[in-house]
Every structure is written in structure tokens, then in C-alpha cells.
Amino acid sequence: MRLKEGNKEQDILNAAVEIFAKHGYHKAKIRDIAEKANVAVGSVYVYYNNKEDILLKIFENIWEPLYKELKKIYENPQLSFRQKFDYLIDLVFDCFIEEPYKAQVFVNEQNFLRKKSPKKFTNYYELFMRTGEKIFKKGIEAGVYNEVDISIFKRFILGGLRDLLLEWANKPNPTNLNNIRESVKFFCKKGILKKK
Amino acid sequence: MRLKEGNKEQDILNAAVEIFAKHGYHKAKIRDIAEKANVAVGSVYVYYNNKEDILLKIFENIWEPLYKELKKIYENPQLSFRQKFDYLIDLVFDCFIEEPYKAQVFVNEQNFLRKKSPKKFTNYYELFMRTGEKIFKKGIEAGVYNEVDISIFKRFILGGLRDLLLEWANKPNPTNLNNIRESVKFFCKKGILKKK
Amino acid sequence: MRLKEGNKEQDILNAAVEIFAKHGYHKAKIRDIAEKANVAVGSVYVYYNNKEDILLKIFENIWEPLYKELKKIYENPQLSFRQKFDYLIDLVFDCFIEEPYKAQVFVNEQNFLRKKSPKKFTNYYELFMRTGEKIFKKGIEAGVYNEVDISIFKRFILGGLRDLLLEWANKPNPTNLNNIRESVKFFCKKGILKKK
Amino acid sequence: MRLKEGNKEQDILNAAVEIFAKHGYHKAKIRDIAEKANVAVGSVYVYYNNKEDILLKIFENIWEPLYKELKKIYENPQLSFRQKFDYLIDLVFDCFIEEPYKAQVFVNEQNFLRKKSPKKFTNYYELFMRTGEKIFKKGIEAGVYNEVDISIFKRFILGGLRDLLLEWANKPNPTNLNNIRESVKFFCKKGILKKK
DNA sequence: GATGAATGAGGCTTCATTCAT
DNA sequence: GATGAATGAAGCCTCATTCAT
Numbered sequence: 001m002r003l004k005e006g007n008k009e010q011d012i013l014n015a016a017v018e019i020f021a022k023h024g025y026h027k028a029k030i031r032d033i034a035e036k037a038n039v040a041v042g043s044v045y046v047y048y049n050n051k052e053d054i055l056l057k058i059f060e061n062i063w064e065p066l067y068k069e070l071k072k073i074y075e076n077p078q079l080s081f082r083q084k085f086d087y088l089i090d091l092v093f094d095c096f097i098e099e100p101y102k103a104q105v106f107v108n109e110q111n112f113l114r115k116k117s118p119k120k121f122t123n124y125y126e127l128f129m130r131t132g133e134k135i136f137k138k139g140i141e142a143g144v145y146n147e148v149d150i151s152i153f154k155r156f157i158l159g160g161l162r163d164l165l166l167e168w169a170n171k172p173n174p175t176n177l178n179n180i181r182e183s184v185k186f187f188c189k190k191g192i193l194k195k196k
Numbered sequence: 197m198r199l200k201e202g203n204k205e206q207d208i209l210n211a212a213v214e215i216f217a218k219h220g221y222h223k224a225k226i227r228d229i230a231e232k233a234n235v236a237v238g239s240v241y242v243y244y245n246n247k248e249d250i251l252l253k254i255f256e257n258i259w260e261p262l263y264k265e266l267k268k269i270y271e272n273p274q275l276s277f278r279q280k281f282d283y284l285i286d287l288v289f290d291c292f293i294e295e296p297y298k299a300q301v302f303v304n305e306q307n308f309l310r311k312k313s314p315k316k317f318t319n320y321y322e323l324f325m326r327t328g329e330k331i332f333k334k335g336i337e338a339g340v341y342n343e344v345d346i347s348i349f350k351r352f353i354l355g356g357l358r359d360l361l362l363e364w365a366n367k368p369n370p371t372n373l374n375n376i377r378e379s380v381k382f383f384c385k386k387g388i389l390k391k392k
Numbered sequence: 393m394r395l396k397e398g399n400k401e402q403d404i405l406n407a408a409v410e411i412f413a414k415h416g417y418h419k420a421k422i423r424d425i426a427e428k429a430n431v432a433v434g435s436v437y438v439y440y441n442n443k444e445d446i447l448l449k450i451f452e453n454i455w456e457p458l459y460k461e462l463k464k465i466y467e468n469p470q471l472s473f474r475q476k477f478d479y480l481i482d483l484v485f486d487c488f489i490e491e492p493y494k495a496q497v498f499v500n501e502q503n504f505l506r507k508k509s510p511k512k513f514t515n516y517y518e519l520f521m522r523t524g525e526k527i528f529k530k531g532i533e534a535g536v537y538n539e540v541d542i543s544i545f546k547r548f549i550l551g552g553l554r555d556l557l558l559e560w561a562n563k564p565n566p567t568n569l570n571n572i573r574e575s576v577k578f579f580c581k582k583g584i585l586k587k588k
Numbered sequence: 589m590r591l592k593e594g595n596k597e598q599d600i601l602n603a604a605v606e607i608f609a610k611h612g613y614h615k616a617k618i619r620d621i622a623e624k625a626n627v628a629v630g631s632v633y634v635y636y637n638n639k640e641d642i643l644l645k646i647f648e649n650i651w652e653p654l655y656k657e658l659k660k661i662y663e664n665p666q667l668s669f670r671q672k673f674d675y676l677i678d679l680v681f682d683c684f685i686e687e688p689y690k691a692q693v694f695v696n697e698q699n700f701l702r703k704k705s706p707k708k709f710t711n712y713y714e715l716f717m718r719t720g721e722k723i724f725k726k727g728i729e730a731g732v733y734n735e736v737d738i739s740i741f742k743r744f745i746l747g748g749l750r751d752l753l754l755e756w757a758n759k760p761n762p763t764n765l766n767n768i769r770e771s772v773k774f775f776c777k778k779g780i781l782k783k784k
Numbered sequence: 785g786a787t788g789a790a791t792g793a794g795g796c797t798t799c800a801t802t803c804a805t
Numbered sequence: 806g807a808t809g810a811a812t813g814a815a816g817c818c819t820c821a822t823t824c825a826t
Contacts, residue, residue, distance in 0.1 A: 004789065024308055026222035030817065040791045045818065085388060108307055111362060112220055136388075145388050152360060152379040153388070159359025160352035166307060167351055183348040191387030192281060192332075192341050192349070204807090226800060236808045238802085247800065396810065416700055418614035422796065432812045437797070477780060500699055503754060504612055528780075537780050544771040545780070547755055548748035555747025556740060558699060575740040583779030584673060584724075584733050584741070596786090618821060628787045630823085639821065791823075802812075 009047040011037040013061070016054045021101035021169075025055055025109045055105075055113055056120055062106055063124035066095055070131045081139035086185055088132065092161050093181045100172035107166040129154060157188065205243040207233040209257070212250045217297035217365075221251055221305045251301075251309055252316055258302055259320035262291055266327045277335035282381055284328065288357050289377045296368035303362040325350060353384065401439040403429040405453070408446045413493035413561075417447055417501045447497075447505055448512055454498055455516035458487055462523045473531040478577050480524065484553050485573045492564035499558040521546060549580065597635040599625040601649070604642045609689035609757075613643055613697045643693075643701055644708055650694055651712035654683055658719045669727035674773055676720065680749055681769045688760035695754040717742060745776065 015036035019028045030051060034041045048054045073079065073087045096103040114121050132154050139145035164180050211232035215224045226247060230237045244250045269275065269283045292299040310317050328350050335341035360376050407428035411420045422443060426433045440446045465471065465479045488495035506513050524546050531537035556572050603624035607616045618639060622629045636642045661667065661675045684691040702709050720742050727733035752768050 008790085024311075029815090041793095041817095042791050042819080043789080045820095046789065046791095051817070111304055115220075139388075144390060146383065146386055146390050148383045148388065149375065149379045152376055153383060155359045155363055156356035156380060156383070158356075160354075160356035163351045163355025163358070164348060179345065180348050183345045184352060187342065187344045187349060187352070187384075187387065189387045190342055191383065191385050192335075192344065194340060194342050225798090230809095237800095238808050238810095239806080241801070242806065242808095400811085416703075421794090433796095434798085434812050434814095435810080437799095438810065438812095443796070503696055507612075531780075538775065538778055540775045540780065541767070541771045544752060544768055545775060547751045548772060548775070550748075551751025552744035552746075552748035554751070555743045559743055571737065572740050575737045576744060579734065579736045579741060579744070579776075579779065581779050582734055583775065583777045584727075584736065617819090622788095629821095630787050630789095631785080633822070634785060634787095787824105787826085789824090789826105791821100793820105795817105795819090797817095798815090800812100800814100803808105803810090805808085805810105 008037065008039050008043055012039060012044055012047055013054065013057060015039075017058055017099075017105055018101045020055065020058070020109065021104035025051075025105075025112065052113075052117065052120075055109060056117065056122070058102075058105055059110065059113060060122040060124065062095065062102065063122045063128055066091060067124040067128040067131065070128055070135075074131050074135050081135075081142060081144040082189070084135050084139070085145075085189065088135065089161075089181060089185050089188070092165075093177060096165055096169070097174060097177055100169035103165045103169040107162045107169070129158075160184070204233070204235050204239055208235060208240055208243055209250065209253060211235075213254055213295075213301055214297045216251065216254070216305065217300035221247075221301075221308065248309070248313065248316075251305060252313070252318070254298075254301055255306065255309060256318040256320065258291065258298065259318045259324055262287060263320040263324040263327065266324055266331075270327050270331050277331075277338060277340040278385070280331050280335070281341075281385065284331065285357075285377060285381050285384070288361075289373060292361055292365070293370060293373055296365035299361045299365040303358045303365070325354075356380070400429065400431050400435055404431060404436055404439055405446065405449060407431075409450055409491075409497055410493045412447065412450070412501065413496035417443075417497075417504065444505075444509065444512075447501060448509065448514070450494075450497055451502065451505065452514040452516065454487065454494065455514045455520055458483060459516040459520040459523065462520055462527075466523050466527050473527075473534060473536040474581070476527050476531070477537075477581065480527065481553075481573060481577050481580070484557075485569060488557055488561070489566060489569055492561035495557045495561040499554045499561070521550075552576070596625070596627050596631055600627060600632055600635055601642065601645060603627075605646055605687075605693055606689045608643065608646070608697065609692035613639075613693075613700065640701070640705065640708075643697060644705070644710070646690075646693055647698065647701065648710040648712065650683065650690065651710045651716055654679060655712040655716040655719065658716055658723075662719050662723050669723075669730060669732040670777075672723050672727070673733075673777065676723065677749075677769060677773050677776070680753075681765060684753055684757070685762060685765055688757035691753045691757040695750045695757070717746075748772070 012033060015033045016028075019033045019036055023029075023032070028051075030044055031041055033054070034044050037044075044054075048057065069091050070088065073084055073091070076084075079087065096106065114125075133150050136145060136148075136150045136153065140147055140150070161184065164184065168177050168180060208229060211229045212224075215229045215232055219225075219228070224247075226240055227237055229250070230240050233240075240250075244253065265287050266284065269280055269287070272280075275283065292302065310321075329346050332341060332344075332346045332349065336343055336346075357380065360380065364373050364376060404425060407425045408420075411425045411428055415421075415424075420443075422436055423433055425446070426436050429436075436446075440449065461483050462480065465476055465483070468476075471479065488498065506517075525542050528537060528540070528542045528545065532539055532542075553576065556576065560569050560572060600621060603621045604616075607621045607624055611617075611620070616639075618632055619629055621642070622632050625632075632642075636645065657679050658676065661672055661679070664672075667675065684694065702713075721738050724733060724736075724738045724741065728735055728738070749772065752772065756765050756768060
């Protein structure tokens, strides 16, 4: 039989990330994805059921490693809660540092996709959020974190990160991203008001 | 019931906010907007050049009052920087507290619209951001705020607020919004780490 | 407002009959129907939900008058059973005598459509068949017709008519159709075996 | 279970009959046929040039034995014309009595296929029809059959049989088919009108 | 022969926008 | 201004067929 040529499945996914990032999911055309992947239009449908399926796969690929890494942080007894917070932030940034297109898709399409297909959206997102929540909860119990409303705080943090990622992704530059990362850590930990 | 007063322009805008919120800008149909507004499809084009034009108007209507109110806060010598921060947060929440549909459009469509038509996007957004920046700058100079990177901080705050607004808008409830508001103020000012 | 120009709904239907007849339902293209009707492709969807909907309408238009006329025959006390049979046959032939395209669609697409969308298929078909059945039943009770199995006989007759209609429709010619009509009447009434 | 004996060609044909029957020729997918035949898609094209070719082969397989059997009837001097008619009807029913799928394909696809590819359609069909015609002609000359228009009568009979076969094939049951068979013989021979 | 990955032409349908009244 | 019928470009997806192994 005819063997698989190269890795079309991955090529298509990479192309989709770029096309979705540049034009947005709705304006992105399957034809453009296929062309970018050096693949025929029909081949896209050999590997994915439809356009939405591609986007779902992209988010699966984002949230699965994020969750798995966060789990390690959560379960690591060596780390202080201060460190755990820093590492959580690092995790998100590291996920996108070399991949601004992925960052754009992540920021721009998640809300839409979760609303449209909540059943199909990757479970790793929920797992990630719950694990983050558990870290905060333990940190509060340990008296290290302030007694914030965790469910609100976690959304706030993630939302803030998203906007920063997007801005960076429009003019990607690793140095900037590291500046951003440290700034975020600083004011998430210290807040805006100077200690007296 | 109040009789139709012939303010079709506003009826269409209100309808558009709801339809955009429910289906997203791209999936929203002009026909649905017209129906919701009790207006013929053609009438939509009497008042707006095209679909995008409606969305631009919605954002104009959001950012103009936000900017104007923020300017008052900025210029008010009576307010401490601590208060100014609180008021800034209140401003954003008050803008949406009775209008979850508006919140959803605000959160979901701004990035897309700014990217697609940066020239046409309301200037009040930039004015608002710059004014916020000036408040922070002065607060830092006054030694009240920590020396955060303002351009990063402002995006972070706004991003965090957006995600929270969206979550709330999916199950709108004024009490919740006020809880969220106070939580946000707390940890933006204090940070997550407890003072020793 | 813009008024309806001519009668596009009917134009489209007429065009569809011709295109369906020539190419068959499955190979028929909406574009060809639109062109034949001197109408834009989109206009087809102003009047019909989809391709199948057009075909359903065609069969509605065939079976509704057939049923209504047959009902008159059934209820007419002036007619002998011998006449009723002749009139039934005439009814079907008259329905198609000037319209070979309609005959082709009638013959070629009914089975498919009934199988695909039994719920949406016109009720007049069932009504027609039941009325025909009632005529035969009464004719048998009156001792005029042989005691054939009606449910079988009615299908046989209709099936035979269909094939004849199709052959005629491929080379339409009113004279032929009248020959066919009289032949059918003859052997349906007398059978193939000569009376001794 | 009998082990696979490697008769892919026949397996594919059998699978095609079932798939064509269930979905209709146009909606039938080569992939489904291949799956049903436990064969790879490509293998279908080892044995058949294309989809239409499969259908042509199915009809060849139907009409060839029909013709050959009818020829025997025609040439058999032992049989009365009365018997010849009965045997003709039996022939058609026997062809499908164990194979409702084949009946469905026979009824639903012949018109389409003959129209689309008259050149490629099996010659045995024409031979069958001509032989049937000859039987009737001789029966008329012998004064046994009524002087019907043979070319019309043969189409009528065949059309009637088709509709009955289809109805039966949708709910196959050998007993019913034998009832149908006898009914058909009865009224084809006697007609609907009772002898006075 | 056997396989199934790869292809790409083609069609149905949608829907923002236009325009005649 | 108001209307809604009419338009037609554009895109997702299907699937028969091909072909490299």
C-alpha cells in the first residue's frame, strides 16, 4: 500500500495554527491551511473530521502538557508556595515562548470554542484549572497566600496572561516575553500598593 | 407597552449587541438582528454601512463613556491614588453591571475588531489606556504604587477583568459581580503573597 | 419595497422539472436550474429550503390534483364501474400528456424520494392510492370487477403505467400516448387470454 | 464459518448489491462497498473500472439468466401459450425470490443506467424483451392471446412487476411473493372485468 | 494483486449586501 | 426612509479515483 508520506497530520496542524492565528478561525480557509501544509484539500479531511476538529486538536495539544506539568508542580514537595506560583506563571509562558501563532490562537479562539462545543473541548483545561485552584487553596491554608477568592483569582490571572500573550504575539520577541513574565510575577505576588 | 417611537438606529444597535453576544460576531446574521429589532433587513443598511460598522459603533459606545469617566477620575485632585485605583475598577464593572450581552461582546470581539480594522476602531480605547497609564505613572511617582511596568500592568488588569466579566456574563447576577469587583480590588492592591 | 418580479417560484419549479428529467435528481445542479429559470442561484433558496424541497413540491403538485380528481370519480354516482376504471386511467395520462418532463421525474424519482423522506412526501399520494382501492373494492362488491387482490392490483397498474409513461416521455408524442392509453384500458379490463 | 476463499470479485459484487439497495446507487459509497466486502477500497478498482461498471455487471448478472431461461420457454414446444405466460411471470419472480437487495437495485437503478449508458447496458435485456415479444406475437397468431399492442403490453407487465417487487423487497417474505405472483398471473390473464 | 493514503474537482448552501419600488 | 426580494461570491466538505509501495 501507499505509505504515509512525511507527517501530514502534524503538517496540517502546524499550518492551521498559523492560518488561524493570522486570519482568525472564522476567516481561515481550509484551502489556505492545505496550501501552507503542502497538502491537498482533501487530505485535511483524511486526518480531521472538519475545521472545528482541527481547532479542538490544537487546544488539546496546548492544555494536555500544561496540565501534566502543573500536576508535577502541584505534587512536588520540594517547592515552596512562592516557587509554585512562579513556576505556574513560567509554565504558561514557556508553553508559548517560541510559538507566537499558537499564542494567538490560544487567546483568540478558546472562548468561542468552549461555548460552541463544550462537550468536545479538551478536559485538560478543566483539570488544569482545578489543579491551579488546589495549589492556591493549599497556599492559603499554609498561610503563605492571602485569602483571595480562588475561583475569581484564577480566572483573573489567566485572563491577564492571555492579553499579555496576545500583545506579545503580535510582535514576538523572547526578551520582551521574559520581561513580561517577571513583571507579572512581581505584581501578582506584591500587588500594586506599596507596603508601608 | 410603550409604542414604537421610531428610534430604529438604537433598536438595531441593541439587537446587535444581543445577537452578537449570543452567536458571536461571525455567526451572527443581519437577518436575526433585523428581526430582533423589529426592522427590515434593508433598514439595517440605512443606519449602518455594514456589519462591521455596527460592531464598531458598539465599541465606540463602550469606550467613549469609559474614557470620559476615567478622565474625571484622573483629573480629580480630591482622590487618593488608592481611591483612584478602586474607582478605575468600579468604572469597568459599572459599565456592564446591567448589561451582560454588552459584556460578552466587549470580551469576545474586541481583539478581532482591533486587528481587522485598527484604523476604524474607536480612539477612546487608546485614550482610556493612556489615561490609565498616566494614573499609574503618577501613583508610582508619588510613591504610592509599586514600580511595576505600567504598559504590562494595564494590559494584565484589563485582560483579567475581561475573563471575569465573561464568566459572569454567562450567568449574570449583580451580587456576584460585586463580589468579583471587591476581590479584584483586593488582590490587585495587595497581591497574592501575604505580608510577613 | 422591491416587488416580486414575475413568478420566480413557479419558474424555478418548471426549470427544476426539466433539469431533473434530463439529468436525474442526483446529477441535477442547482446552478442549472437557476440558469434555466433565469434566476440567480441564491434566489432558488428564497423559495425553497434545499434541493430536496423542490422535488417534494413537484410531487405535491402532481399528486394533489390527481387525488382530487380521483375523488370526484369515486364519488360520482353517474359513472359505471367500467367507466370509473377508464377514467382512472385517463386521469393519469391526462396529468402528463403535455408534460413529458414531469412524467420522467414522476417515474424516476418517486421511489427514491419516498424512501428518503417518507415523512415529508405528499400525503396526497396515499390518499390517491386509498381512493383507488376503494373504487376497486366497490366494483368487486358490485360484481363488476374480478376478485383480484386490490393492494397488489393497484400497485401493478401504477407500476405498469409508470414504465409506459417513461418510454413515451423519452419520445413524447400525443398520438402515441393515446394509443397507449387505450391499449392499457383494453388489457387491464380484458386480460391477455382470449375468452373462449 | 467458511474461510475466505479469495473470491474478491464476487464479494465486491454482492456487497455492492446490498449497498446500492440500501442507499441507492448515487448515495452509495465505494468505501462502504469495500468494507462490506472485507476488501480495501483500491481492490474494488482491481476488478471493476469504476462505480458504474459494478452496476452494469449487476444488471448483466440479472438479465443474462433471465434471457436464457426465457429462450428455453420460447423454444419449448411442449408448453401451451397459457403455460408460457405463467412461466414468464414465474421466471421474473424466481429471479428475485431469495434476493430482495437484488430486487431493489433492479427496480430502482435500471432506468437511470439505461439512460446514462445505453451502449454499455447489457444486451440481454433487449434480447429478453424481444423474446417476450415473440412469445406474445405467436400467442396472438395462434388465437390464444387477445390482440394487444405487444410493445405496450410488455412494458406494462414489466413495469407492474417492478413496483410489486419493490414493495415486497422492502419487507421481504417468500409467502407474500408467491401470493403476488399468482395474483399477477390471474389478472394479466383474465383482466379486471368479470366475464358476463 | 492488494492496499489505503492522497488527491482535487465540484456542488450545495449561506448570507452580507444591493436595489427597485 | 423603509422594505424584503434578489443577488452571487465564496467555502466547507464529499468521494470517486489514482498511485506509490
